[in-house]
Amino acid sequence: MSDSKTATRAGQVHDILRADILRGDLAPGEPLRLAALAAKYDASMSVVREALGRLAEHNLAVLTPNQGFRVVEVSRSDLLAITELRVMLEGEALRHSMEHGDVHWEAAVVSAHHVLERATFTLDDEPGTTQEWSDAHHAFHVALVSACDNARMLALTNSLRDGAELYRQLSGSSDHFRERDIPAEHRELMELATSRDPSAVEALARHLQRTTDDVLSTGLLE
Amino acid sequence: MSDSKTATRAGQVHDILRADILRGDLAPGEPLRLAALAAKYDASMSVVREALGRLAEHNLAVLTPNQGFRVVEVSRSDLLAITELRVMLEGEALRHSMEHGDVHWEAAVVSAHHVLERATFTLDDEPGTTQEWSDAHHAFHVALVSACDNARMLALTNSLRDGAELYRQLSGSSDHFRERDIPAEHRELMELATSRDPSAVEALARHLQRTTDDVLSTGLLE
DNA sequence: GCGCAAGTGATTTTCGAAAATCTTGTAATT
DNA sequence: AATTACAAGATTTTCGAAAATCACTTGCGC
Numbered sequence: 001m002s003d004s005k006t007a008t009r010a011g012q013v014h015d016i017l018r019a020d021i022l023r024g025d026l027a028p029g030e031p032l033r034l035a036a037l038a039a040k041y042d043a044s045m046s047v048v049r050e051a052l053g054r055l056a057e058h059n060l061a062v063l064t065p066n067q068g069f070r071v072v073e074v075s076r077s078d079l080l081a082i083t084e085l086r087v088m089l090e091g092e093a094l095r096h097s098m099e100h101g102d103v104h105w106e107a108a109v110v111s112a113h114h115v116l117e118r119a120t121f122t123l124d125d126e127p128g129t130t131q132e133w134s135d136a137h138h139a140f141h142v143a144l145v146s147a148c149d150n151a152r153m154l155a156l157t158n159s160l161r162d163g164a165e166l167y168r169q170l171s172g173s174s175d176h177f178r179e180r181d182i183p184a185e186h187r188e189l190m191e192l193a194t195s196r197d198p199s200a201v202e203a204l205a206r207h208l209q210r211t212t213d214d215v216l217s218t219g220l221l222e
Numbered sequence: 223m224s225d226s227k228t229a230t231r232a233g234q235v236h237d238i239l240r241a242d243i244l245r246g247d248l249a250p251g252e253p254l255r256l257a258a259l260a261a262k263y264d265a266s267m268s269v270v271r272e273a274l275g276r277l278a279e280h281n282l283a284v285l286t287p288n289q290g291f292r293v294v295e296v297s298r299s300d301l302l303a304i305t306e307l308r309v310m311l312e313g314e315a316l317r318h319s320m321e322h323g324d325v326h327w328e329a330a331v332v333s334a335h336h337v338l339e340r341a342t343f344t345l346d347d348e349p350g351t352t353q354e355w356s357d358a359h360h361a362f363h364v365a366l367v368s369a370c371d372n373a374r375m376l377a378l379t380n381s382l383r384d385g386a387e388l389y390r391q392l393s394g395s396s397d398h399f400r401e402r403d404i405p406a407e408h409r410e411l412m413e414l415a416t417s418r419d420p421s422a423v424e425a426l427a428r429h430l431q432r433t434t435d436d437v438l439s440t441g442l443l444e
Numbered sequence: 445g446c447g448c449a450a451g452t453g454a455t456t457t458t459c460g461a462a463a464a465t466c467t468t469g470t471a472a473t474t
Numbered sequence: 475a476a477t478t479a480c481a482a483g484a485t486t487t488t489c490g491a492a493a494a495t496c497a498c499t500t501g502c503g504c
Binding site: 007008011046049050053054056057059065066077078081082084085088089092149150151152153156160 | 233
Binding site: 008009010043044045046047050066067 | 456457458459460464465466
């Protein structure tokens with residue numbers, strides 16, 4: 001999210017907690033008890049509470065009055081809601097990028113794609129590289145829309161991407177992904193975007209929808 | 223925003239602060255000092271800090287590390303960004319509502335419109351009724367999209383509406399509004415929406431755009 | 445006179461504990 | 475046996491103060 005408020009302790013704990021949730025270390029619906037987390041991260045309950053409050057900003061945690069925080073729940077309907085919004089907003093952000101982006105934007109897209117492609121190859125070989133791929137994948141999608149001049153739109157797409165990541169994490173490296181040529185989808189996105197082809201928006205929509213369909217087909221929701 | 227976390231003290235202070243900002247009592251860019259606010263609302267600095275953190279969630283306040291909170295700044299580009307997103311999201315939410323809404327939704331729209339119409343008439347007569355009109359106006363727009371089944375979309379439109387309200391407040395009861403027949407615009411919206419006319423979406427877009435244009439034409443930004 | 449460093453005051457951030465609230469388990473009553 | 479009332483424990487929420495950081499001024503050296 002480019003927040004990186006590493007300046008303050010609450011910001012650091014926030015970043016750690018966010019990573020833990022996105023990595024699936026903290027399961028959806030799991031209660032986030034202040035005392036336990038404070039001990040775990042060697043910080044006071046106050047900073048943990050502030051960190052959790054910021055997680056709630058981005059819908060990764062929820063606060064129930066007098067009952068504390070929990071990791072946000074997942075549901076089929078919420079995944080569909082997120083996907084619909086992503087298709088709409090990230091598509092529009094891509095349109096903006098293709099219209100306003102200069103050659104440096106193109107370079108950033110090509111660069112991010114290269115890193116993602118390389119990360120994809122080392123995925124099956126070496127263990128524990130799934131996080132590396134996730135980061136590269138995230139960076140690629142960020143690069144695609146990085147030339148959008150609507151700051152709020154970018155913030156929303158980034159926030160929604162985090163929400164979607166939770167579900168992708170949930171379904172793991174599902175077998176269904178074998179039936180897709182994801183690298184080809186990314187390459188197509190890269191080529192259409194850098195050549196300012198309007199159909200890039202539709203390609204992005206298909207890309208997002210397919211991932212959602214894959215997650216849904218695992219039957220882990222509801 | 224239908225938050226109303228009046229159960230906890232931090233929630234109460236949050237609601238008050240939110241109202242103060244939206245009413246223009248706290249000006250954009252104004253620093254929000256903890257000690258001063260704590261004394262003003264007779265609460266500890268901790269609860270004020272938590273309340274401010276929640277305001278930051280909805281982009282009504284911003285936190286700079288080690289420099290505390292300030293009321294969010296306004297700018298021409300931000301208003302344009304908000305408007306573009308509102309047209310997109312609130313339009314789509316209205317489309318959803320017209321598709322999924324039942325007769326109770328229609329009734330809610332008609333009801334909210336009636337209240338708004340009545341509030342409009344008493345606007346010029348009695349003083350201090352501008353808040354009443356603002357509330358009715360807000361409620362009308364909420365009712366329009368209330369049958370949308372995408373919860374996240376509704377949350378986003380509500381949040382963006384708050385952001386837009388800040389600008390409407392800024393421009394006051396500008397003279398430019400005299401050149402518009404706002405009641406007619408609302409009536410048209412009500413009739414098109416309840417008759418499930420797809421052109422309601424475009425009418426809503428025009429309605430939102432006109433308000434933005436009016437605010438911009440005051441020349442108070444930048 | 446001008447720039448720069450140290451010190452002072454104000455403000456944020458963090459901490460640990462008290463107060464309030466909720467949850468769970470036990471006992472008493474119908 | 476089921477249900478309600480009560481009590482103990484755990485957890486959140488709130489508080490006030492200590493620690494850390496920042497903005498500003500004063501004083502020193504050039």
